[in-house]
Amino acid sequence: MDVGVEALRRDPLNAVLTVVEEYEVTEGPLNGLPVAVKDNITTAGIRTTAASKILENYVPPYDATVITRLKKAGARIVAKTNLDEFAMGSTGENSAFGPTKNPHDPSLVPGGSSSGSAAVVGAGMVPVALGSDTGGSIRLPAAFCNVWGFKPTYGRVSRYGLIAFASSLDVIGPIAGDLDILARVMEVISGPDPADATTLDSPPFSYERSREFSARGRYRVGFVKEHLEIVSDEIRERFLALIDRIGQRGNEIVEVSLHSGKFALPSYYIIATAEASSNLARYDGVRYGVRVDGKDLTDTYVRTRSLFGKEVKRRILVGTFVLSHGYYEAYYLKALKARRLIKEEIASWFKEVDVVLTPTNPTLPPRIGAGFSPVEYYRLDTLTVPFSLAGVPALNVPLGDFVGVQVVAPYEEDERAVGFGMYVSEIL
Amino acid sequence: MIGRGRAYVLPRYTTFPMKFYPTVGLEVHVELKTKSKMFCSCPVGEWEEPNTAVCPVCMGHPGTLPVPNRGAVVFAVALGLALKGKIARVSQFYRKNYFYPDLPKGYQITQYSVPIVRNANLLGVRIERINLEEETAKSLHTEDGSVLLDFNRAGIPLLEIVSAPDIRDPEEARRYLVALQAVVRFLGISDAHMEKGQMRVDVNVSVSPDPDRLGTKVEIKNLNSFKAVADAIRYEIKRQSEVLSSGGEIRHETRMWNGKSTEPMRVKETESDYRYFPEPDIPPLYVDDSVLEEAEGMLVEMPWEKEERYREEGVPAHLASILAYDKDLSEAYEKIKDVDPKLTADLLLNVVLGKLNKAGKSLRDFDLSGFREFVKAFKEGKFLRDYLKEGIERHISGGQPFSEIIESAPKVEEVDIRPFVEELIKNNPKEVEKYRKGQKGVIGFFVGQVMRKYRGKVDPREVRKVVEDLLDNV
Numbered sequence: 016m017d018v019g020v021e022a023l024r025r026d027p028l029n030a031v032l033t034v035v036e037e038y039e040v041t042e043g044p045l046n047g048l049p050v051a052v053k054d055n056i057t058t059a060g061i062r063t064t065a066a067s068k069i070l071e072n073y074v075p076p077y078d079a080t081v082i083t084r085l086k087k088a089g090a091r092i093v094a095k096t097n098l099d100e101f102a103m104g105s106t107g108e109n110s111a112f113g114p115t116k117n118p119h120d121p122s123l124v125p126g127g128s129s130s131g132s133a134a135v136v137g138a139g140m141v142p143v144a145l146g147s148d149t150g151g152s153i154r155l156p157a158a159f160c161n162v163w164g165f166k167p168t169y170g171r172v173s174r175y176g177l178i179a180f181a182s183s184l185d186v187i188g189p190i191a192g193d194l195d196i197l198a199r200v201m202e203v204i205s206g207p208d209p210a211d212a213t214t215l216d217s218p219p220f221s222y223e224r225s226r227e228f229s230a231r232g233r234y235r236v237g238f239v240k241e242h243l244e245i246v247s248d249e250i251r252e253r254f255l256a257l258i259d260r261i262g263q264r265g266n267e268i269v270e271v272s273l274h275s276g277k278f279a280l281p282s283y284y285i286i287a288t289a290e291a292s293s294n295l296a297r298y299d300g301v302r303y304g305v306r307v308d309g310k311d312l313t314d315t316y317v318r319t320r321s322l323f324g325k326e327v328k329r330r331i332l333v334g335t336f337v338l339s340h341g342y343y344e345a346y347y348l349k350a351l352k353a354r355r356l357i358k359e360e361i362a363s364w365f366k367e368v369d370v371v372l373t374p375t376n377p378t379l380p381p382r383i384g385a386g387f388s389p390v391e392y393y394r395l396d397t398l399t400v401p402f403s404l405a406g407v408p409a410l411n412v413p414l415g416d417f418v419g420v421q422v423v424a425p426y427e428e429d430e431r432a433v434g435f436g437m438y439v440s441e442i443l
Numbered sequence: 444m445i446g447r448g449r450a451y452v453l454p455r456y457t458t459f460p461m462k463f464y465p466t467v468g469l470e471v472h473v474e475l476k477t478k479s480k481m482f483c484s485c486p487v488g489e490w491e492e493p494n495t496a497v498c499p500v501c502m503g504h505p506g507t508l509p510v511p512n513r514g515a516v517v518f519a520v521a522l523g524l525a526l527k528g529k530i531a532r533v534s535q536f537y538r539k540n541y542f543y544p545d546l547p548k549g550y551q552i553t554q555y556s557v558p559i560v561r562n563a564n565l566l567g568v569r570i571e572r573i574n575l576e577e578e579t580a581k582s583l584h585t586e587d588g589s590v591l592l593d594f595n596r597a598g599i600p601l602l603e604i605v606s607a608p609d610i611r612d613p614e615e616a617r618r619y620l621v622a623l624q625a626v627v628r629f630l631g632i633s634d635a636h637m638e639k640g641q642m643r644v645d646v647n648v649s650v651s652p653d654p655d656r657l658g659t660k661v662e663i664k665n666l667n668s669f670k671a672v673a674d675a676i677r678y679e680i681k682r683q684s685e686v687l688s689s690g691g692e693i694r695h696e697t698r699m700w701n702g703k704s705t706e707p708m709r710v711k712e713t714e715s716d717y718r719y720f721p722e723p724d725i726p727p728l729y730v731d732d733s734v735l736e737e738a739e740g741m742l743v744e745m746p747w748e749k750e751e752r753y754r755e756e757g758v759p760a761h762l763a764s765i766l767a768y769d770k771d772l773s774e775a776y777e778k779i780k781d782v783d784p785k786l787t788a789d790l791l792l793n794v795v796l797g798k799l800n801k802a803g804k805s806l807r808d809f810d811l812s813g814f815r816e817f818v819k820a821f822k823e824g825k826f827l828r829d830y831l832k833e834g835i836e837r838h839i840s841g842g843q844p845f846s847e848i849i850e851s852a853p854k855v856e857e858v859d860i861r862p863f864v865e866e867l868i869k870n871n872p873k874e875v876e877k878y879r880k881g882q883k884g885v886i887g888f889f890v891g892q893v894m895r896k897y898r899g900k901v902d903p904r905e906v907r908k909v910v911e912d913l914l915d916n917v
């Protein structure tokens with residue numbers, strides 16, 4: 016396996032956009048831990064592109080809160096990783112700097128949008144990387160690359176410094192080869208942040224509480240009936256085999272239902288594109304980033320914003336449409352209503368179960384350049400999006416061979432999701 | 444208040460057969476002078492160097508997030524309370540999306556369906572809403588056609604104060620604006636200088652032949668003073684009345700005031716769709732008890748209450764209504780009024796202000812405590828009334844301290860002017876005859892003669908009394 020800074024420089028997977036050559040290391044609990052960071056998280060003085068031509072030259076003047084916390088805890092930021100442009104994509108192919116390859120089969124996609132972060136961890140080049148998850152962007156690539164990936168509760172980790180895609184859904188989280196390291200990184204990056212008004216008041220993530228939960232044994236474990244009807248056969252088999260093994264350990268297995276699940280993908284794409292259309296308005300070439308001068312102001316806007324990739328343009332257009340006068344109620348408000356239903360239905364599960372398991376990926380990873388329709392690619396998010404809409408924590412457990420399972424826990428019970436992951440890792 | 448039925452009476456030179464009912468609504472933006480900006484910790488102030496009071500947040504850098512400034516919330520609530528509005532305990536920020544170089548994020552964070560204040564009132568004009576929002580950057584258009592941007596202003600807290608169409612004429616609009624400016628200044632939440640852009644006014648004017656129905660609304664922009672607002676309203680009422688009288692239709696549009704008339708905006712404004720939606724980066728805004736208490740603590744006597752009190756203190760009504768609505772003048776008055784309220788008001792408004800204006804100075808350049816001693820000296824009889832004006836003039840244009848002015852005042856002597864007046868009467872029988880026939884104006888002739896002889900030593904009012912007395916007894 017290709018390991019270390021040299022490997023990051025060689026980068027056979029096109030997973031790295033910038034190798035960080037110089038850094039100071041502070042003494043702290045992470046003790047020099049090398050961390051790769053998705054290139055939509057700002058790093059002061061280090062180019063941060065969101066894998067877009069429009070930010071090709073952008074060097075942020077400030078560190079994201081998670082970066083400040085990692086540095087303070089003694090971590091080393093060693094690389095900025097490739098992604099789907101502005102985190103919009105499920106395969107890693109939408110980067111302006113070329114697609115990232117799957118570390119276990121370079122002809123396959125690594126999953127997106129945190130493609131580079133999952134790939135460098137999957138290849139063993141770094142022990143841990145930060146990703147961001149809006150509708151599955153940590154969990155799906157973690158599943159495709161056979162690594163752990165955690166989407167915390169919305170608001171548990173500060174978004175300050177995360178280049179926004181969809182503000183009400185975006186979450187930063189860790190991707191790691193080892194669940195203990197993932198939990199230690201969570202301890203460092205989580206907790207309230209005065210710079211992000213949407214962070215929760217709850218204390219930082221606790222490794223100890225995860226360990227306690229993993230040691231409990233005897234769980235009531237739910238699985239989502241509808242999800243098993245839509246996954247491919249090989250994924251259903253792998254999932255049921257895991258459920259069997261958990262059941263054999265004396266745990267109670269409970270079938271739960273997500274009736275509102277059919278609304279999840281459409282309402283997700285309405286809410287996410289609506290927010291994105293507004294979030295990406297700031298890239299006008301006036302204050303930073305690339306500007307393409309035109310004959311007048313409008314022409315400059317048009318030429319500059321033409322630097323966005325095809326998928327980003329598509330989402331800006333869809334988002335602009337659904338917020339437009341006369342369509343707002345029919346699309347945006349209806350999507351918010353659906354989101355509430357999904358959130359309530361998911362919350363109700365936990366009256367009967369401790370955690371819910373469901374597959375992460377509905378199919379095995381497609382080949383790079385498979386050329387599906389946009390909607391077919393969007394379907395890759397079917398199983399991850401409901402938990403993004405609900406804001407609840409979800410951990411990808413790698414089953415190997417491009418298959419992952421999510422452990423879903425109640426709102427703010429991040430330790431429970433990770434703790435159950437620890438339990439599963441012992442019985443795998 | 445539609446249907447109140449106060450018709451705008453057209454000037455006499457028009458011969459329209461129809462009566463028109465104008466309605467005016469005002470949208471006022473006021474910059475708040477909080478310590479820091481609305482959503483970041485950059486300082487608020489006036490800076491010479493452009494783009495120095497900026498940070499990644501107010502420059503709209505990727506990844507930055509807005510955090511509402513509690514101080515600005517307190518200020519907004521204070522204004523809401525002062526104007527007897529309904530304070531929303533929970534309100535929501537929205538994004539107003541549009542592209543312009545002075546707008547760092549491509550959207551302005553403002554309020555929409557639930558503003559922080561509703562249903563307020565100022566001088567009987569209903570205020571429908573007060574929105575808490577953020578300033579844009581300042582654009583400077585250079586001669587070579589380029590645009591320079593100063594983001595020091597971007598993100599300064601802003602209140603948008605939207606009145607109902609309750610205003611009927613230009614003078615009512617002016618009074619409303621004077622009062623609003625006074626209120627925010629007394630509360631200490633804004634300096635509200637129009638010329639510095641700290642207070643900006645957009646006007647909506649419509650005219651209807653039917654008192655129970657509103658006409659088509661026309662928005663007027665580019666109004667840089669209260670006078671411009673009043674002039675533009677006057678012009679627009681006349682223009683719309685003429686259009687309607689001649690069978691025309693009013694177009695729903697935005698017009699610019701050019702100093703003489705309103706003209707359609709040259710840039711064709713496309714039908715604007717701001718795609719408002721709730722700001723996902725900011726949770727609902729809660730006005731808790733501590734915010735409310737702090738805002739209550741900021742409440743001070745309102746100008747209309749001051750006006751009432753000044754009148755009770757003996758200030759004539761027309762002076763009281765001016766004094767009470769001007770922060771500097773009312774503060775000056777309060778410092779001196781115990782000497783003599785009426786005289787203080789009279790001197791400040793009729794003498795001091797005029798001389799200061801002429802000298803290009805403001806009340807801040809004027810020594811109020813010295814002035815107080817000066818007025819007191821007069822009241823104690825140390826000099827005569829006509830020396831008051833002279834002394835004020837010497838202080839303002841000559842910079843002489845009041846202590847010296849009091850020192851060098853001509854001493855009041857006991858002069859008996861009766862013999863001189865009697866002599867004048869004897870020598871001017873024709874004038875005396877005129878007086879007898881009722882031409883009271885000739886008194887001035889006698890008084891003038893006396894004043895010339897006894898300049899600075901006698902009080903013209905006293906002289907007048909003596910002259911009248913003697914003339915009546917000839």
Ligand SMILES: [Zn+2]
Pocket residue numbers: 480483484485496497498499500501502598
């Ligand atoms: Zn700032």
